[in-house]
Amino acid sequence: MIVATKDDRNLQQVLDKIAGMDEPARAVMQRMHDVIVAAAPELKPRIWYGMPGYATSASSPVLVFFRNDERMSLGVSEKARLEPAGGRDGLLIPAAWYVEELDEVTEQRVAEIVRGAIEARSSSRA
Structure with a gap:
């Protein structure tokens, strides 16, 4: 008998959530999931406020x-240690991006955002 771990069950819930979405969102969100786990394989997927979220462990903050x-979006939670953008954006803090589809440039930017969230979290705990 194979016993699924909590991480396995959480991953399956995320995949089921994505599979239950209507097209074209399903394909975009599946690709978003793939980009996130490829960019940061150490992150653990789980359902967070009814949607897919990614954290360093099953019990750590997303x-x-x-x-x-209404629209598809990627977000960074406050647990990633957000900072003002500076420059012409002044004190605005970039934390969410709307997306209608993914292309190579957008996928690369998503990967950068994900890795940046992990780095910001790691440096804030150092």
Whole structure:
């Protein structure tokens, strides 16, 4: 008998959530999931506020997440240690991005955002 770990069950819940979405969102959100886990294989997927979220462990705070509500979006949670953008954006803190589809450039940017969230979290705990 194979016993599924909590991480396995959480992953399956995320995959089931994505599979239950209507097209074209399902394909975009599946690709978003694939990009996130490829960029940061150490992150553990789980459902967070009804949508896929990714954290360093099953019990740690979610760092990045995506949603499929009125629009599809990628977000970084406050647990990733957000900082003002500076420059012309002044004190605005970039924490969410809307997306309609993914292309190579967007996938690369998503991967950068995910890795940046992990680095910010790690450096804030050092």
